[in-house]
Amino acid sequence: MPLTTPSVYPPACGDFLKWPSRRSVMHSTKGMVACSQPLAAKCGIDILNAGGNAADAAVAVAAGLNITEPVSTGIGGDMFCLYYDAKTGKVSALNGSGRSGGKCTLERIRKDLGLADDVGGGIPMTSVHAATVPGAAAGWVDTVERFGSGKLNLEQILAPAIELGEKGFPVSEDAAFFWKVGEAALRRASPNFAEMLKPDPLAPDGVRAPKAGDIMKMPRLAQTFRTLATEGKKGFYTGRIAEEIVKVVRDRGGHLELADLAHHLEQGSEPVDPISLKFRGQGCGSSPRSSPGGGGVELWEHPPNGQGIVALMALGILQELEATGKIPTFTPADHNTTPYLHAIIESLRIAFADAHWFVTDPSTNPLPTPASLISQPYLASRATLFNPTATTPNLTHGNPPTQKYPSPALRSSDTVYFACADAAGNAISFINSNYAGFGTAMVPAGCGFTLQNRGAGFSLAADHPNVLAPRKRPYHTIIPGLVTCLADGEGSGDGEGENGSGSGDGGKGGGLHSVFGVMGGFMQPQGHVQVLLGQIVGALNPQQALDAPRVCIGAGMADVGDVYGGVVYVEEGMPAETVEGLRALGHTVKVLGGWGGMGRQMFGRGQIIRWTVDEVEGTGVWSAGSDMRGDGAAYPA
DSSP, X not given: OOTTOOOSSOTTXXXXXXXXXOOOOEEESSEEEEESOHHHHHHHHHHHHTTOOHHHHHHHHHHHHHHHOTTTOOTTSEEEEEEEETTTTEEEEEEEXXXXXXXXXXXXXXXXXXXXXXXXXXXXXXXXXXXXXXXXXXHHHHXXXXXXXXXXXXXXXXXXXXXXXXXXXXXXXXXXXXXXXXXXXXXXXXXXXXXXXXXXXXXXXXXXXXXXXXXXXXXXXXXXXXXXXXXXXXXXXXXXXXXXXXXXXXXXXXXXXXXXXXXXXXXXXEEEOOXXXXXXXXXXXXXXXXXXTEEEEEEEEXXXXXXXXXXXXXXXXXXXXXXXXXXXXXXXXXXXXXXXXHHHHHHHHHXXXXXXXXXXXXXXXXXXXXXXXXXXXXXXXXXXXXXXXXXXXXXXXXXSSOOXXXXXXXXXXXXXXXXXXXXXXXXXXXXXXXXXXXXXXXXXXXXXXXXXXXXXGSBOOTTSTTBOOTTOOOOBOOOOEEEEEEXXXXXXXXXXXXXXXXXXXXXXXXXXXXXXXXXXXXXXXXXXXXXXXXHHTSOOOHHXXXXXXXXXXXXXXXXXXXXXXXXXXXETTSOHHHHHHHHHTXXXXXXXXXSTTTSGGGGOEEEEXXXXXXXXTOOXXXXXXXXXXXXXXXXXX
């Protein structure tokens, strides 16, 4: 092919998401991968076809996404997952998040940042002190060891991603856009920025961000994967890689030490009990389409230090509002109408008011328990704050009664969420993130990845539950979601244990409903509620539920307020009468279109894989959708 062949992209191609994309639901009996990047999805499909299960495929996809979309995710970040075991019906959770350094005391970091002792505040996203110990590497290994098939080793699982890194791959549109946005941060953060950019003799310093369609190679990251594959977690948390992580942090004045990485190696990823809420509202118990078990659905989330509890609380508040007659049982015709969205928005605001105070590392701040926050009596008391005819001003958390400092974790983030399923009926909901863009954008020399900036999620207010402390995990925005079906009559009692905190026994009644998620900072629990209710209330299939216009309450964009009474962002395509109706109720509404800046990217990118059984053949079928706001799709094995 001649070197002068022009790109398919003209010099000024503009907004790549010019028109809504029409996509069909993908179906398969053998397995499925739904993710935001096609080449990464193929890594997972290759593993499924080689005899691996959903968990094996997920780690292959996570590595493939680090190669192809490093501006959103990577081995220098953190991960969480929920795994559904088809043989036992058990839902398991894995916390793969890292901790602050052992010498990262509140006093030391406040002094380094030049902050007075009598104010709150947080760690800037670009600060070296935002770097916490990467948890993803251990999380990948532990996912394979705890949930994998046992048929493939880590070398085989990481091989497809390693090949992409060494031989090169064409960069997709979404990744190219954000790579260019993040180039300046890479150049500022460390002297090793060239490892994350494309060689080009005409570019400054001989490197630049790759454009869409460019071939990009990531050989140093591929070598990091080879080390992890052959040496396991020890190869990442000790030796050359660990030494380079510590060096790049220390050179910028940070306090991570080799002992901190060795501590994470010793601790490993934490197996935790997932938390859940049984939902029988909005007619889902009477609709075989939304609840094949006949008794409703149970939404499973990862417990704190993640924010999945926001989705559970909001869904539980909606259930209480319906039970008390404050909202009706909506019909498909009510989907995305003013009353419908008003109820969702206000329920989310109430839930966030609690979460932004209470969500923290439970090993250091254990109260209140997730079970108490999602108990029926507590949610019923919180539901009394809802006004069907107006917004609710001045929301605070339920107990204690005042909130002196809002969470500093009110910011956007860049993340990858994906889902995998296999022929045996197992499924995994998996999320991996740098936090914001390339994270801190610091590149450990010769390693080919950036370090996350999750430490920016800590508070620097001494009396805040989420306050920074040595070897503590911060508030995390990333959350995987999973839904099981309740059998008719299952969990129908009332009382404090009605919603439950989850004990890992999900799915023993009606079986698996879906694995799903919506990535993107504080949009994530909002997306969980909206796409789940889109299927239950709107009678939408997985792809339609993802395609539907979404709302995002102003949770975390520094210049636009917060969830306590700020802006409601509405995606272009929402009915005009809905927008005007929300304004009439007192909401400050901004309609966003386009992609760059404050555009459609605010509303996240999601994936859904649903499980159904053919009623004639008795054969299980995976049915999946993938967000049109991303580069990827759903791919059958």
